[in-house]
Amino acid sequence: MRTAPTILHLDMDAFFASVEQASKPSLRGKAVIVGGLGPRGVVATASYEARAFGVHSAMPMAQARRLAPNAAYLVPRFAFYRSVSEQVTGLLRALSPLVEPLSLDEAFVDLEAGGAAWDAESARRVGVKLRADIRAVTGLTGSVGLAASKMLAKIASEKAKPDGLVLIEPGTERALLGPMPVRTLPGVGPATNDQLRRAGIHTVAELAEAGEDELVRLLGKAHGHALYAMALARDERPVVAERETKSVSVEDTYDVDIHDRLRVGLEVQRLADRCVRRLRAAGLSGRTIVLKVRRYDFSTLTRSETLRGPTDDPAVVRETAARLLASVDTTGGVRLLGVGVSGLADYTQEDLFAQAASAEAGNPAEEAEQEPAADRAAPAERRWLAGHDVRHAEYGHGWVQGSGLGRVTVRFETPGSPPGRVRTFFVDDPDLEPADPLPLVPLACPASAGPEDTELPGPGDRAGERVPSESAAEGG
Numbered sequence: 001m002r003t004a005p006t007i008l009h010l011d012m013d014a015f016f017a018s019v020e021q022a023s024k025p026s027l028r029g030k031a032v033i034v035g036g037l038g039p040r041g042v043v044a045t046a047s048y049e050a051r052a053f054g055v056h057s058a059m060p061m062a063q064a065r066r067l068a069p070n071a072a073y074l075v076p077r078f079a080f081y082r083s084v085s086e087q088v089t090g091l092l093r094a095l096s097p098l099v100e101p102l103s104l105d106e107a108f109v110d111l112e113a114g115g116a117a118w119d120a121e122s123a124r125r126v127g128v129k130l131r132a133d134i135r136a137v138t139g140l141t142g143s144v145g146l147a148a149s150k151m152l153a154k155i156a157s158e159k160a161k162p163d164g165l166v167l168i169e170p171g172t173e174r175a176l177l178g179p180m181p182v183r184t185l186p187g188v189g190p191a192t193n194d195q196l197r198r199a200g201i202h203t204v205a206e207l208a209e210a211g212e213d214e215l216v217r218l219l220g221k222a223h224g225h226a227l228y229a230m231a232l233a234r235d236e237r238p239v240v241a242e243r244e245t246k247s248v249s250v251e252d253t254y255d256v257d258i259h260d261r262l263r264v265g266l267e268v269q270r271l272a273d274r275c276v277r278r279l280r281a282a283g284l285s286g287r288t289i290v291l292k293v294r295r296y297d298f299s300t301l302t303r304s305e306t307l308r309g310p311t312d313d314p315a316v317v318r319e320t321a322a323r324l325l326a327s328v329d330t331t332g333g334v335r336l337l338g339v340g341v342s343g344l345a346d347y348t349q350e351d352l353f354a355q356a357a358s359a360e361a362g363n364p365a366e367e368a369e370q371e372p373a374a375d376r377a378a379p380a381e382r383r384w385l386a387g388h389d390v391r392h393a394e395y396g397h398g399w400v401q402g403s404g405l406g407r408v409t410v411r412f413e414t415p416g417s418p419p420g421r422v423r424t425f426f427v428d429d430p431d432l433e434p435a436d437p438l439p440l441v442p443l444a445c446p447a448s449a450g451p452e453d454t455e456l457p458g459p460g461d462r463a464g465e466r467v468p469s470e471s472a473a474e475g476g
Helices: 015-023 061-067 078-093 120-138 149-160 175-177 191-198 206-209 212-219 221-231 261-281 313-326 350-361 365-378
Strands: 007-012 032-035 043-046 072-074 099-103 106-110 143-145 165-167 247-258 285-295 300-311 334-345 389-392 395-406 407-411 420-427 432-434
Touching: 007 078, 007 120, 015 032, 015 043, 015 078, 032 061, 061 072, 078 120, 099 206, 106 149, 120 143, 120 165, 143 149, 149 175, 165 365, 175 206, 191 212, 191 420, 206 212, 206 221, 206 300, 212 221, 221 313, 247 261, 247 285, 261 285, 261 313, 261 334, 285 313, 300 313, 300 334, 313 334, 389 407
Parallel strands: 032 072, 143 165
Antiparallel strands: 007 106, 007 143, 032 043, 099 106, 247 334, 285 300, 285 334, 389 395, 389 432, 395 407, 407 420
C-alpha cells in the first residue's frame, strides 16, 4: 500500500435529488424524492431534507410517501443526470489518466498517476480545488475522501458527507478503523454481519483480533482472508481506468401483474429490442441471452441460452428470449420482466438460420411496438411525467408538477430564475411540448484556473508553497 494519501474518492451529495433542486428553484431547501412513482416504485435518491424524515434509497415509494407526504416526488431524468456526471468526470480526468467511475455519482482517482499529488498537502489542495470546480461547473456539491487505498478513500468520503473533505493520514488507518462497525468494510452485508455478530464480533478491531484462521472458519477461505486484510487496513487494489462491461440488460416492473401470456410475450420482445439498442449504442454484441422473470409471489427465475457466436441482431435476441420464456410458467402473473445479453464482444457472428426464419415469419413484435409509438405521437396520448421539462409557447420553460384527470400542472421556472408560478393546462394543449433540460450553470467555467493553467508545483518546488485553507466542512 502506498505511503501517501493520493487516492481520491468523490461521492456527489444526494446526486439525483441535488440535480433536481439545482434545476428547480422552488425545490431548494425542500424534501425531494426521486424514483419510480407507481405502486411498486422504489426511491432512487432522497435529498437530505427528505432523509430527515427517515426516507432513504431503495425504500419502497409507498413507505416514503407515508414518512414524507409533503415531499416533491419526481420521475428520474437519467439522460440529464448522465450529462451532469460527464461534466464532473471531465474535471476528474484532468487530474489523472486513472479515473475509475463506479456509478453516475462516484469515482476513484489515482492522483499520483497524473502527477497531481505526491503527499498529504498536495492531495488536500487538489481535493479543495476539485470541490470548488465542481460547484462552479455544476452548482452541486461533492464529498471528497483522500487516503492511501481505495477502501480508506471511500470510508473517508462517507465521513465527509455532506459537502466536506476528509483526509486519512498514513499511519492512522488502524486507529481510525478499530471502533467502526464491521458493516463499514466492503463485502460485509446483512448476512455476513449476522454471522459475525453471532460470533461476538461487532467492530473492525474485534474482527482483527479474531484472527485470520477464525475468520476463514466462519466465512470461508476467500471471504475470510479478504476481510482480515481489510481489518488491518490492507487494500492493494489499484485504480482501474476502464471497467469492463460484463453484460447489457433492461427490465421493467409493472404496476399490475401481467396475466395474459400473449402480453407477456410482447413485453419480452419489446425488452429484447431495447436491450439490442443499448448493445449497438455501446458498439457491442453478445453470445448469451438471459431472461429474467419475477412472478406474482416474488419468486425470480432466470433462463439463459448461449449462441454459437456473438450477435447484435434484434431478431436473434427476440427469438432466443421467446424460447426461454416458453420454459417459464407465468400462470399466476408476472410483476417484472428483463432481457439481458452477456458474453460480450466487439464483433458479431450472425445466426443466419435465425435471421432467415425471422424474414419468413415477419416480425410481429416490431409491428406491435410501432403501434404504441404512433399512439404516443398523438397529443391526447402524451404522458407528462412529474419533474420532466416542458416548454409553453407563451410562458416559456417549466417542469411538470403533476398530471391527472386530463390536466397537467406546470411550474414555470429555470435554474437561474426565482421560484416560478404554477399554471394548469389540458393534457392535449397544443402550446405545451416536452423540452430538453436547461444547463444548471449556463456557460459555466471553473472558478479557479483550468487544468492547463493550474500551477500545481512539482515535487522539486515544495518549499514555501501555500496550501489553500479548507472550510469548516473539512472534518465531515
